Amino acid sequence: ADNHALVIGCCEKYPYLTNIRQLYGTKNDAEHIYNLLVNKHHAVSEKNALLITGKDATYRNITTKLKSMERKKDLKAGDTLYMLYSGHGTSLFDKGYFGKKFKTDKMVREWISNSTGLIPYDLNPKNLSQTMIITKRDFKPVFKRLDERGIKIVWITDACFAGHAYRGANDSSHQKFVTFDSSKIVYNKKS
Numbered sequence: 001a002d003n004h005a006l007v008i009g010c011c012e013k014y015p016y017l018t019n020i021r022q023l024y025g026t027k028n029d030a031e032h033i034y035n036l037l038v039n040k041h042h043a044v045s046e047k048n049a050l051l052i053t054g055k056d057a058t059y060r061n062i063t064t065k066l067k068s069m070e071r072k073k074d075l076k077a078g079d080t081l082y083m084l085y086s087g088h089g090t091s092l093f094d095k096g097y098f099g100k101k102f103k104t105d106k107m108v109r110e111w112i113s114n115s116t117g118l119i120p121y122d123l124n125p126k127n128l129s130q131t132m133i134i135t136k137r138d139f140k141p142v143f144k145r146l147d148e149r150g151i152k153i154v155w156i157t158d159a160c161f162a163g164h165a166y167r168g169a170n171d172s173s174h175q176k177f178v179t180f181d182s183s184k185i186v187y188n189k190k191s
Contacts, residue, residue, distance in 0.1 A: 001078035005049040006069055007034045010057035010087035011121045019097055020088065020119075027053045029086040029158060037082060044082065048074070057087070058122040059131050063138050070142050077150030088119035089159030090132075101125055111137050116161050 009030025012022055034051045037044040050065050069081060090098035092112055098119075102109050107129045108117070115136035117128075124131045133139070143153055 001080065002048060002074065002076075003037075003044040003080050003082065004069060004072070004075055005034065005037050005044045005082040005084075006065060007037070007049070007051050007082075007084045008057055008062055008086065009051075009053040010085075010119070011054060014119075014121060014123065016122070016124045016126075017119075023087060026086040026158075030084060033084050033086075033156075055121055057120055059120045059133060060122075062120055062133060066139065066142050070146060075146075075149075075151060078152075080152040080154060081146060082154045082156075084156045084158070085118055086158040089157070089161045090117040090119065091115070091161035094161060101128060105129060108132065108134070116157075116159070116163075118157075118159060 007030045009026040009028070012024055012027060014020060030051060030053050034049060038046050038049050050069070052061060052065060066083075069075065075081070090096075090112075092099070092102060092109065094102075098117065102112065105128050111129065111134045112132075115134055118133040118135065120131065120133055122131055143155075146153060
């Protein structure tokens with residue numbers, strides 16, 4: 001079995017959002033995870049790994065790259081797709097800027113119900129429904145098809161309201177969660 005990776009870090013600056021707190025570590029997080037997977041541990045070959053950061057972390061680029069991973073001929077049953085998203089997230093429970101915007105956009109309110117909105121570089125507050133990554137709309141169908149093909153998905157989301165992303169990712173009867181037991185972690189000590 002082979003491993004594949006789609007690693008996303010977004011964003012330090014947004015062209016349409018001036019009232020959102022900047023996240024300076026997301027690009028570093030993404031680059032670090034990519035380097036761990038590809039260069040340090042050699043878990044994923046470079047030809048099977050995609051890194052998207054900064055201005056490249058657009059709605060279209062992220063969703064297109066995920067769909068292109070799905071279409072890869074060499075992504076087969078037994079393979080694992082590692083996916084990381086590090087960046088801003090939101091949901092209907094957001095009491096900040098995005099929560100206020102949801103009150104004015106009925107379509108987004110319906111889509112984001114029981115889901116998470118991930119904030120790509122090009123998110124436009126005037127067109128949330130077409131520029132926000134809504135996990136149950138944009139990721140769930142791809143994850144479902146990959147799961148049906150026997151491809152394992154390890155999805156890590158470092159964003160506010162990330163728990164809602166997983167709720168909307170698959171049918172509740174088929175959800176697969178991994179619980180980490182930190183007492184089992186073995187740290188390598190250098191002399």
